[in-house]
Every structure is written in C-alpha cells, then in structure tokens.
Amino acid sequence: MSFQSVGLKRLFREQGPLLILIGLMFLIFFAQEAFGPLWYMNLMSVPADVMESWNHLLEGRSSVADWKTFGTMLSYAFLHGDIEHITSNMTFFWIFGALLVELLGWRWMLVLFVGTSIAAAATHVGMHRDDLAPMLGASGALMGFEGAYLGLAVRWKLPSPHIWPMSRPVTPGQLALLAVVGVCLDYLNLMSGDGERIAYGAHVGGFTMGLLLASTVIPKPKSAWAAR
Template sequence: MIPIKDIIPRRETPFVNYILILINTLVFLYEVSLPPDFLNRFFYIFGLVPARYTHPEWAYFAGLHMDNYWPFFTNMFLHGSWFHLISNMWTLFIFGDNVEDRLGHFKYLIFYILSGLAASFTHFIFNADSVVPAVGASGAIAGVMGAYFIMFPHSRIVTLIPIFFFPFFFEIPAVVFLGFWFFSQIISGTFTVIVNQNASGIAWWAHIGGFVFGMLFHKLFKKNNDYYRDYFPDELLYRYFR
C-alpha cells in the first residue's frame, strides 16, 4: 500500500516539516558524494551500531568510541538509498503537516526528535548485539504517525494498491491504514526476536518504539485549541476533525 495523500487540510504552513525534509535530503546528497569506503565508515560513525555499546572489545577493534552517544540522534538523518530517503520523506510530508498544526512548530520539532530517540533506544534494546549500523528517519516518522493515529481518527488516506500490475486507488480510514502498518511492524519485529536475526535489514523495533511514543506522549506537546486559527469558509466540512 502506497499512501498518496490524506484528506485533512492544514491550517498553517508546516515550516518545521519542510526543514526536516530538506535537512534529510541535503545529508543524503552529501552521502552520495562520498566514495564507498568513506560512506561505509560514515555510517559506522554516525549510524546507530548497538554492539558499539555492548561489546567493548569489538568497538575498540572497529575504532568506535563507546562514550559517544550522538549516533542515537544522528542516525535519524541518514539514509541508505534513494528509495529509503524518498519513501521516508514522502510519508513525513503526508502525515507531518497536520501533526505540526496540532503541536505548533517548536513543540513539533522537539516531539520529532524525541520520537527518533525513543525509536533508537527501542532498536538498541532489541538488537543489542548487532554490528550493523541502523540509519533512517523512519523511527521518528513512526512517532508522527502514532500521533496522527490518535489525533485524526476520522481522517482517510488516499492509497495506491497495485493489483495484477494495475494501479487502484482507495480511500482507507487512517485508523485502518496506520493500524495495519503498526500491526505489520509488530509481527515482523516479533519474528526477528524469535529467529534471532533480521534478514531484511529493517529496524522493525525502531518503528514500533517511535509509533508507541507518538501515541502515548503527543498530548504533552499538543497546543491549546485557543491557539488554532479559525477554519476558512471552504474548510467548514472538516470542523469535526478539530
């Protein structure tokens, strides 16, 4: 399922969301400018490698400092491929603007960062022995999706579903779309724990941790309704989303 757009109109320009997309894009453009060997080292230094903190001997051999905790933050601005970047930024573009509307610009930035940190720590807990760098904004974006899941239960997501190579478009309730996505992360994450490996290379538990953080803690960042601008006349249809 590929999300195309949601039906919720935003009230303000999502400056922070645009800036986050820009930063992620600029960092990736820097990544692709690096020679392969330098890029691999770049991922090990700024990506989240759990074994860096759980296996001192390996970390020393790999030239990684155990007392550097910045990777829990910096990993959320790195991406491994164009597809990885575009899919993450497209998802952030669809869901982030409405969440920023509800939280306000500064609180949304803090919420996004904390969601990413929650995702990083969750990944670390469930993959403590991994020597593979975890990179990507998807954990932080999962936090945004978790907040959207709770705040916009009546929203609908225009979704592209290819059937026998033919594209079909459906309006799917946001609670169904995001609920199915979250359930699939739990199933996949649980499977990796049972078999004790992650062949797909996807940080399932980072997604789960970010989503749960977004669901549980978004209310701490939500601004009072008095700070919302009024809807424009052509937006009256959407008042019940408030």
Template sequence: MFLPIHDQNGLKYIKRAYVNYALIIANILVWIVMRREPVLEQNTLQMALGFIPGTVFAGDRLDASIVLVPTWANFVTYAFLHIDTMHIAVNMLFLWVFGDNIEDALGHVRYALFYLACATFGAFIHGLTDPASQLPLIGASGAVSGVLSAYVLLHPRVRIWALVLFGIPLPLPAFIPLLLWIGEQFYMLATDHSGMVSWGAHTGGIVAGAVLVIALKRRSVHLFDRATSTAEQPRE
C-alpha cells in the same frame, strides 16, 4: 504496505509547517552530500553517524579515526542518513503527507522535540532487540513512525488518498491504512529476525509518538478528532 499521496486535512493553528519542511530539506541535503562521496567514504560515514547498539549496550568503541560525534548524538544523527533512493523517498513522502498536521497540533518547537524524541526512542528499542550488533542503524523510519502513530490518534477519520493493492489509488479514512501498518510493524517485530529491517526502531517510534502527542499537543487539540479541515486557517 501503502504509499500516501495526499490527506484532506488543512492546518488550523500555524501558517506553514516550517519545522517539517526543514526536516525534509535536511534529510535531502544529507542524502545529496552522502551520494557525492565514494562508496567507501559513505560506509565510513554510516559507521560514524549511524546508531550502533554495541557502542551503547556492549561497551564497543569505534576506531578513533572515524569518530565524528559523541556516542549519545548517534541516537539522533542516524535518523538523517539513508541507504538508497527508495529509502529516503518513502520516508520523506510519509513525512510530507502527515508531518505538517502533527506540527500544527503541537507547535513548531514541540514538534521538533517530538520528532527527535521519536527517533531517539526508536534507536533505543532497536538497540534492545540486538544489543551486541555492530551494524549501524540508519534512516528516519523511527521518527516517521512516531508521526504516523500520532496522526492516527489525532485524525483517524481524515480521508487520505493512498496507493494500495498493487498501486491502486483509493480514498480511505486514515485509521484503516495506518492501523494496519502499525499492526504489521509489531507483528514483524515478533516474527522477522532477519535484521534487514529494524522493526524495533519502527515500534519504538510508534510507542513514543503515541505517548508524546498526548503529552505535547495543544490543549485545544482533541484526540480522535471527528472534524476535518480542508483549507488552511492559520492562527499564529
């Protein structure tokens, strides 16, 4: 596990990562609204807006009194809910550090589609790993995992500052912590069946992010970019 602090990688094509900012703000606002509700109501909202595999793969149905959105919408809505402060803080930190460069490489609209598609595929793979589960999946981890896999394909040599080894800040090429993290997700998917963490959502997001960034990136953006930009140079 590592925590990113900063990446030395400015924007080349856009002035500001507006979609990434909007996603972070939306997650935080949903978190604030959820925290204002009683615990019982929070649990009900998690059931109504989280992704429950049994409702998709096993024909289960929620009580009509708590249904807020169609079942298909839960493939996306779950990604805006978080279980506690640490959960949302870590996800938003990763999104803040890495998401702007993916938006830069894809463009605003395609980045929004990319993010939601990674969340959707993460939920789908989570469902396949436990199709009869009636527990709601929540959190932006699937979508954020897609962002990380896209980043390592685009900017593996960019230097990032990260907290590693019990909180020691180190400057590292992005591919070192990111590939180790990605490898850990697949290893845990194969070995950890406790159900406490959805490794399926993580790995699903990773696969989706790797495929989609190749399909959606600007033509002028190259994979495994050796050059880094430390200052913003907007072109649109």
C-alpha cells in the same frame, strides 16, 4: 503576484521548519552519495557500541567518545541507505509531519521527531544489544508521527486532513487506521524474526513513544474538539 507564488509563500510560512528538516535529510543523503560511507559511518547507531557506552556510564567512567556514541541515537535518523529509502520515508514523513504541524505547531513536531527517533533507537538497541550492524533512517520518527496522529485522533475530534499527495480530504479515522495497519505489519514482521535488514523494533518503539506523548503530554490542538 501569481496565485502560485502566494501558495508557495503560504506553504513555507506554515510548513517551513518541516520542509527545512526534509530538505536537510536530502542534502545529507546527497553528501552520503558524494563522499561515501567513511563520511557518515560514525553517525549511524550501532547497538553494541551504544550498550558499551551505556555500561561505561553505569560504571562511572564515561568519556566524550561515549557521549558521541549516544548522539548517534539521533543522528542515524538523518541518514538513508538509498534513493528509494529516503523517497518513501520522506513522502509519509511529509504527510504526517505536515498534519502534526497544522494541529500542534512546528515546535511540537520537532519534539516528536527528536523524542521518537531516540525512543526508536533505544528500542532497537535493547532488542539487539550485541549487534554490530549499524542502523540508519528516519522510519522510527515517521512511525512516531503516525503514532502521535493516532493518539490525537483517539483523544480529540480532528478536522478531516487534506495534504499533498492525497487527492481529497479523508476522515481522521481513515488516516489513523493507516497508522494502525502499518504498526501491526511491523509488529508481525518483528515477531516472525524477519528483521535482518529492516529495524522493525525501532518502528514499533517510535510508534509507541509517539502514541504515548500524544495521549499524555501533548496539548489539545486548537482546531480540535473533545471526542464524544
């Protein structure tokens, strides 16, 4: 058995669920390209539709259609607009997702993915209640991963991460700083009103939820020790 095959087996054993999640997103993207918008338009999250369904729920007259609309607050995260969109998202999704799997295990990674995706959608909906423009993309969950890593790095002393495509290990502080810079840029763009095509509010919402979860309910990683 070659060294390469051993390495691949180890990779799939340790990061299999994350790789499956990323692979699923690419498969869905290829299906989007093959079948066109009519195939996936009902899976995108439309703020005005979500708010209408929310009002129906408050009024006690929610229907199956309303719950399907609520489901788009997660399904949108599996969709992407073009090859550049999914490639850039999945690159950083892999970096921070793989580190979270190493630190917390794949189950917590999935909890963070679901929780931050929904939080990102809810933030976007809350800021654009009457907007009919649909939202798609895993950026909210990606920013949630970054927020979670920042929370872990502040709360615990973490080992220096080394994950492809980083050429060498870096300090947790440096990687956490990258997350901080990213969310600060999103916040500045959000405050400037430059958000016609990019849901900066969703980015900030996902990041905040990831940070909150890592700072409160997520347990101490086995490879970490208390910060001094």
